[in-house]
Amino acid sequence: MSRRIAFNFKLVLLAVTGIVFLFPLVVTFTNSFMSEQEITLFYRTDLSYFDVLEGIEQRFISFRLIPRDFSFAQYRMVLIDRPMFLMLLVNSVRITAPVTIGSLIISLLTAYGFTCWKWKHKEILFFIYIVVMLMPLQAVLVPNFIVADWLGITDNQWAVILPGIFAPFGTFLLRQSMKGIPAECYEAARIDGAGELRVFLYVVMPQMKSGIAALTMLVFIEYWNVVEQAVVFLRDFDLQPLSVFLSRIADGRAGLIFAASTVYMLFPFVWLFLGQEHLEKGIELSGIK
Numbered sequence: 106m107s108r109r110i111a112f113n114f115k116l117v118l119l120a121v122t123g124i125v126f127l128f129p130l131v132v133t134f135t136n137s138f139m140s141e142q143e144i145t146l147f148y149r150t151d152l153s154y155f156d157v158l159e160g161i162e163q164r165f166i167s168f169r170l171i172p173r174d175f176s177f178a179q180y181r182m183v184l185i186d187r188p189m190f191l192m193l194l195v196n197s198v199r200i201t202a203p204v205t206i207g208s209l210i211i212s213l214l215t216a217y218g219f220t221c222w223k224w225k226h227k228e229i230l231f232f233i234y235i236v237v238m239l240m241p242l243q244a245v246l247v248p249n250f251i252v253a254d255w256l257g258i259t260d261n262q263w264a265v266i267l268p269g270i271f272a273p274f275g276t277f278l279l280r281q282s283m284k285g286i287p288a289e290c291y292e293a294a295r296i297d298g299a300g301e302l303r304v305f306l307y308v309v310m311p312q313m314k315s316g317i318a319a320l321t322m323l324v325f326i327e328y329w330n331v332v333e334q335a336v337v338f339l340r341d342f343d344l345q346p347l348s349v350f351l352s353r354i355a356d357g358r359a360g361l362i363f364a365a366s367t368v369y370m371l372f373p374f375v376w377l378f379l380g381q382e383h384l385e386k387g388i389e390l391s392g393i394k
Contacts, residue, residue, distance in 0.1 A: 130370070132170060137179055137363040139172040144360045179364035190365060193347035200262055200335075200346055201328045204269035208324050209317065212275030217305055219276065220283040221291055231280070234273040246337055253338060264338035269328055275320050282316035283309065326373050 136144065183190050219231055237245075245268075253264040286309065294304045330348050339345045347369055351362075 133363055133366050133370075135170055135172060137360075137367040138175045138177070139360060139363070140174060140176045140178065141360040143173055144363070179360045180368070183361055183364045183368060187361075190347070190368075192343070193345065193350055194369070196262070196344060197329060197346040197348060200265055200331065201325055203266050204328045205321055205324045207266070207270035208272060208275045209321055211270055212279050212320060213310075213313070213317070214305075215276040216279035216283055217309060219280050220286075221301075221304070221309075234276055238273040238277055242333055246333065249334075250337060259338060260340050260344070262339065262344055265328075265331065265334045268334070269324070272324075275324065278320050278323075279313065279316050282313060286312050322376055325376060329373055 219227055249264075249268050250259070253259050253261075253267075258264045258267075290308050290312075291304055294308050299307070331346060332348055335345050335349050339349075342350070351365060351369060
Protein backbone atom coordinates (compact mmCIF):
# COMPACT_ATOMS: atom_id res chain seq x y z
CA MET A 106 0.00 0.00 0.00
CA SER A 107 2.82 2.39 0.89
CA ARG A 108 4.51 1.68 -2.44
CA ARG A 109 1.27 2.49 -4.23
CA ILE A 110 0.99 5.79 -2.41
CA ALA A 111 4.63 6.64 -3.15
CA PHE A 112 4.12 5.80 -6.84
CA ASN A 113 1.00 7.98 -7.06
CA PHE A 114 2.79 10.83 -5.30
CA LYS A 115 5.71 10.67 -7.76
CA LEU A 116 3.26 10.54 -10.66
CA VAL A 117 1.40 13.63 -9.45
CA LEU A 118 4.68 15.44 -8.79
CA LEU A 119 5.96 14.68 -12.28
CA ALA A 120 2.65 15.75 -13.82
CA VAL A 121 2.67 19.06 -11.95
CA THR A 122 6.32 19.66 -12.86
CA GLY A 123 5.57 18.93 -16.52
CA ILE A 124 2.65 21.35 -16.54
CA VAL A 125 4.77 24.08 -14.95
CA PHE A 126 7.49 23.68 -17.60
CA LEU A 127 5.07 23.38 -20.52
CA PHE A 128 2.79 26.24 -19.52
CA PRO A 129 5.00 29.08 -20.92
CA LEU A 130 5.31 27.20 -24.23
CA VAL A 131 1.55 26.72 -24.45
CA VAL A 132 0.90 30.40 -23.67
CA THR A 133 3.43 31.47 -26.29
CA PHE A 134 1.89 29.23 -28.95
CA THR A 135 -1.75 30.11 -28.30
CA ASN A 136 -1.06 33.82 -27.93
CA SER A 137 0.72 33.87 -31.27
CA PHE A 138 -2.73 33.53 -32.88
CA MET A 139 -4.17 36.54 -31.10
CA SER A 140 -4.72 39.87 -32.81
CA GLU A 141 -2.50 42.76 -31.77
CA GLN A 142 -5.49 44.54 -30.22
CA GLU A 143 -6.34 41.57 -28.01
CA ILE A 144 -2.74 41.17 -26.91
CA THR A 145 -2.50 44.87 -26.11
CA LEU A 146 -5.61 44.56 -23.98
CA PHE A 147 -4.20 41.77 -21.83
CA TYR A 148 -0.46 42.53 -21.86
CA ARG A 149 1.02 45.85 -20.91
CA THR A 150 4.68 46.73 -21.39
CA ASP A 151 4.57 50.26 -19.93
CA LEU A 152 4.03 49.42 -16.24
CA SER A 153 5.62 52.04 -14.00
CA TYR A 154 6.28 52.36 -10.30
CA PHE A 155 3.29 54.63 -9.94
CA ASP A 156 1.04 52.04 -11.62
CA VAL A 157 2.03 49.50 -8.96
CA LEU A 158 1.31 52.00 -6.20
CA GLU A 159 -2.15 52.56 -7.66
CA GLY A 160 -2.84 48.84 -7.41
CA ILE A 161 -3.25 48.05 -11.11
CA GLU A 162 -0.46 45.47 -11.27
CA GLN A 163 -3.12 42.75 -11.62
CA ARG A 164 -3.94 44.04 -15.06
CA PHE A 165 -0.29 43.85 -16.05
CA ILE A 166 0.12 40.16 -15.19
CA SER A 167 -3.26 39.03 -16.53
CA PHE A 168 -3.22 36.79 -19.59
CA ARG A 169 -5.55 34.87 -21.84
CA LEU A 170 -4.79 31.28 -22.80
CA ILE A 171 -7.32 30.85 -25.64
CA PRO A 172 -7.60 33.63 -28.24
CA ARG A 173 -11.01 35.22 -28.66
CA ASP A 174 -10.48 35.51 -32.42
CA PHE A 175 -7.82 33.44 -34.15
CA SER A 176 -5.58 35.45 -36.46
CA PHE A 177 -2.54 34.64 -38.60
CA ALA A 178 -1.61 38.29 -39.00
CA GLN A 179 1.35 37.99 -36.64
CA TYR A 180 2.85 35.12 -38.65
CA ARG A 181 2.35 37.04 -41.88
CA MET A 182 4.19 40.03 -40.44
CA VAL A 183 7.04 37.88 -39.13
CA LEU A 184 7.54 35.63 -42.16
CA ILE A 185 6.61 38.02 -44.99
CA ASP A 186 6.64 41.63 -43.85
CA ARG A 187 9.82 41.31 -41.77
CA PRO A 188 12.58 39.89 -44.03
CA MET A 189 15.08 40.55 -41.23
CA PHE A 190 13.55 37.62 -39.31
CA LEU A 191 14.25 35.16 -42.12
CA MET A 192 17.75 36.58 -42.61
CA LEU A 193 18.61 36.00 -38.95
CA LEU A 194 16.93 32.58 -39.07
CA VAL A 195 19.21 31.64 -41.96
CA ASN A 196 22.18 32.83 -39.89
CA SER A 197 21.13 30.47 -37.10
CA VAL A 198 21.03 27.60 -39.60
CA ARG A 199 24.41 28.59 -41.05
CA ILE A 200 25.96 28.42 -37.59
CA THR A 201 24.11 25.40 -36.20
CA ALA A 202 24.40 23.05 -39.18
CA PRO A 203 28.23 23.13 -39.57
CA VAL A 204 28.73 22.87 -35.80
CA THR A 205 26.41 19.87 -35.54
CA ILE A 206 27.89 18.00 -38.51
CA GLY A 207 31.50 18.91 -37.74
CA SER A 208 31.19 18.07 -34.05
CA LEU A 209 29.70 14.69 -34.91
CA ILE A 210 32.54 13.78 -37.28
CA ILE A 211 35.36 14.99 -35.01
CA SER A 212 33.81 13.45 -31.90
CA LEU A 213 33.30 10.07 -33.55
CA LEU A 214 36.89 9.85 -34.78
CA THR A 215 38.38 11.13 -31.53
CA ALA A 216 36.23 8.86 -29.37
CA TYR A 217 37.25 5.89 -31.52
CA GLY A 218 40.91 6.74 -31.00
CA PHE A 219 40.45 7.01 -27.23
CA THR A 220 38.44 3.78 -27.01
CA CYS A 221 39.93 1.33 -29.50
CA TRP A 222 43.56 2.35 -29.83
CA LYS A 223 46.20 1.63 -27.22
CA TRP A 224 48.67 4.45 -26.92
CA LYS A 225 50.67 6.08 -24.16
CA HIS A 226 49.16 8.83 -21.98
CA LYS A 227 45.73 8.62 -23.58
CA GLU A 228 44.00 8.60 -20.19
CA ILE A 229 45.88 11.73 -19.16
CA LEU A 230 44.83 13.46 -22.35
CA PHE A 231 41.25 12.35 -21.86
CA PHE A 232 41.36 13.73 -18.33
CA ILE A 233 42.37 17.08 -19.83
CA TYR A 234 39.36 16.80 -22.15
CA ILE A 235 37.11 16.39 -19.12
CA VAL A 236 38.70 19.35 -17.33
CA VAL A 237 38.16 21.59 -20.36
CA MET A 238 34.60 20.31 -20.70
CA LEU A 239 33.83 21.22 -17.08
CA MET A 240 35.16 24.76 -17.42
CA PRO A 241 32.44 27.42 -17.63
CA LEU A 242 31.90 29.14 -20.95
CA GLN A 243 33.04 32.50 -19.60
CA ALA A 244 36.46 31.01 -18.79
CA VAL A 245 37.16 29.97 -22.38
CA LEU A 246 35.67 32.94 -24.23
CA VAL A 247 38.82 35.06 -23.87
CA PRO A 248 41.23 32.31 -25.10
CA ASN A 249 38.83 31.58 -27.96
CA PHE A 250 38.75 35.26 -28.88
CA ILE A 251 42.56 35.45 -28.84
CA VAL A 252 42.80 32.41 -31.14
CA ALA A 253 40.10 33.80 -33.43
CA ASP A 254 41.99 37.10 -33.66
CA TRP A 255 45.21 35.22 -34.42
CA LEU A 256 43.43 33.31 -37.19
CA GLY A 257 41.85 36.51 -38.52
CA ILE A 258 38.27 35.28 -38.19
CA THR A 259 36.93 37.75 -35.66
CA ASP A 260 33.55 39.16 -36.71
CA ASN A 261 33.09 35.99 -38.75
CA GLN A 262 30.71 33.11 -38.12
CA TRP A 263 33.65 30.70 -38.17
CA ALA A 264 34.74 32.19 -34.84
CA VAL A 265 31.60 30.63 -33.35
CA ILE A 266 31.59 27.49 -35.48
CA LEU A 267 35.15 26.22 -34.94
CA PRO A 268 35.08 26.12 -31.09
CA GLY A 269 31.75 24.29 -31.32
CA ILE A 270 33.13 21.68 -33.71
CA PHE A 271 36.09 20.89 -31.46
CA ALA A 272 34.22 21.05 -28.15
CA PRO A 273 35.24 18.10 -25.90
CA PHE A 274 31.71 17.19 -24.79
CA GLY A 275 30.98 15.18 -27.94
CA THR A 276 34.13 13.10 -27.51
CA PHE A 277 33.26 12.40 -23.89
CA LEU A 278 29.68 11.38 -24.71
CA LEU A 279 30.56 9.07 -27.58
CA ARG A 280 33.53 7.53 -25.82
CA GLN A 281 31.31 6.53 -22.94
CA SER A 282 28.92 4.91 -25.43
CA MET A 283 31.71 3.13 -27.31
CA LYS A 284 32.99 1.60 -24.09
CA GLY A 285 29.75 -0.38 -24.00
CA ILE A 286 30.73 -2.22 -27.20
CA PRO A 287 32.43 -5.55 -26.32
CA ALA A 288 36.14 -5.61 -27.12
CA GLU A 289 35.63 -9.01 -28.76
CA CYS A 290 33.81 -7.27 -31.63
CA TYR A 291 36.93 -5.26 -32.53
CA GLU A 292 39.22 -8.25 -32.14
CA ALA A 293 37.03 -10.50 -34.29
CA ALA A 294 36.91 -7.91 -37.06
CA ARG A 295 40.68 -7.44 -37.01
CA ILE A 296 41.26 -11.20 -37.04
CA ASP A 297 39.09 -11.40 -40.15
CA GLY A 298 41.41 -8.90 -41.82
CA ALA A 299 39.41 -5.70 -41.40
CA GLY A 300 41.40 -2.49 -41.23
CA GLU A 301 40.67 0.37 -38.84
CA LEU A 302 38.38 2.07 -41.34
CA ARG A 303 36.25 -1.04 -41.79
CA VAL A 304 36.15 -1.64 -38.05
CA PHE A 305 34.99 1.94 -37.57
CA LEU A 306 32.37 1.87 -40.33
CA TYR A 307 30.98 -1.65 -39.97
CA VAL A 308 31.49 -2.49 -36.29
CA VAL A 309 31.36 0.77 -34.37
CA MET A 310 28.97 2.93 -36.37
CA PRO A 311 26.01 0.50 -36.47
CA GLN A 312 26.11 0.23 -32.67
CA MET A 313 26.39 3.98 -32.10
CA LYS A 314 23.07 5.12 -33.55
CA SER A 315 21.59 6.21 -30.23
CA GLY A 316 24.78 7.98 -29.13
CA ILE A 317 25.04 9.75 -32.48
CA ALA A 318 21.40 10.83 -32.31
CA ALA A 319 21.81 12.08 -28.74
CA LEU A 320 24.92 14.11 -29.56
CA THR A 321 23.32 15.55 -32.70
CA MET A 322 20.27 16.76 -30.80
CA LEU A 323 22.23 18.15 -27.85
CA VAL A 324 24.67 20.08 -30.05
CA PHE A 325 21.85 21.34 -32.27
CA ILE A 326 19.87 22.66 -29.30
CA GLU A 327 22.92 24.28 -27.72
CA TYR A 328 23.99 26.19 -30.82
CA TRP A 329 20.48 26.96 -32.00
CA ASN A 330 20.18 28.98 -28.78
CA VAL A 331 23.72 30.37 -28.84
CA VAL A 332 23.98 33.88 -27.38
CA GLU A 333 27.24 34.60 -25.54
CA GLN A 334 29.58 33.44 -28.32
CA ALA A 335 27.63 35.35 -30.96
CA VAL A 336 27.64 38.55 -28.88
CA VAL A 337 31.41 38.35 -28.31
CA PHE A 338 32.58 37.30 -31.78
CA LEU A 339 29.98 38.79 -34.15
CA ARG A 340 29.71 42.56 -34.06
CA ASP A 341 28.11 42.79 -37.50
CA PHE A 342 24.33 42.57 -37.14
CA ASP A 343 23.97 40.83 -40.52
CA LEU A 344 26.02 37.87 -39.23
CA GLN A 345 24.32 37.34 -35.89
CA PRO A 346 21.85 34.48 -35.28
CA LEU A 347 18.22 34.94 -34.46
CA SER A 348 18.75 33.93 -30.83
CA VAL A 349 20.58 37.21 -30.16
CA PHE A 350 18.05 39.60 -31.65
CA LEU A 351 14.82 37.68 -31.17
CA SER A 352 13.53 40.17 -28.60
CA ARG A 353 14.36 43.15 -30.85
CA ILE A 354 12.59 41.95 -33.96
CA ALA A 355 9.14 42.87 -32.70
CA ASP A 356 10.09 46.44 -31.68
CA GLY A 357 7.96 46.21 -28.55
CA ARG A 358 4.96 44.56 -30.22
CA ALA A 359 4.03 41.56 -28.09
CA GLY A 360 2.11 39.85 -30.87
CA LEU A 361 5.17 39.65 -33.07
CA ILE A 362 7.23 38.39 -30.15
CA PHE A 363 4.84 35.47 -29.62
CA ALA A 364 4.79 34.56 -33.32
CA ALA A 365 8.57 34.90 -33.75
CA SER A 366 9.22 32.81 -30.63
CA THR A 367 6.85 30.10 -31.85
CA VAL A 368 8.57 29.84 -35.23
CA TYR A 369 11.99 29.87 -33.59
CA MET A 370 11.21 27.07 -31.13
CA LEU A 371 9.50 24.95 -33.80
CA PHE A 372 12.77 23.51 -35.13
CA PRO A 373 14.20 22.22 -31.82
CA PHE A 374 10.76 21.05 -30.69
CA VAL A 375 10.23 18.87 -33.77
CA TRP A 376 13.85 17.69 -33.58
CA LEU A 377 13.48 16.56 -29.98
CA PHE A 378 10.01 15.09 -30.50
CA LEU A 379 11.20 12.85 -33.35
CA GLY A 380 14.40 11.75 -31.60
CA GLN A 381 13.31 11.60 -27.98
CA GLU A 382 13.76 7.83 -27.72
CA HIS A 383 17.27 7.94 -29.19
CA LEU A 384 18.19 10.87 -26.95
CA GLU A 385 17.16 9.04 -23.79
CA LYS A 386 18.88 5.82 -24.85
CA GLY A 387 22.05 7.60 -25.93
CA ILE A 388 22.39 9.46 -22.64
CA GLU A 389 21.64 6.25 -20.73
CA LEU A 390 24.35 4.33 -22.59
CA SER A 391 26.84 7.13 -22.00
CA GLY A 392 26.39 6.83 -18.24
CA ILE A 393 25.66 10.57 -17.77
CA LYS A 394 23.43 11.22 -14.78
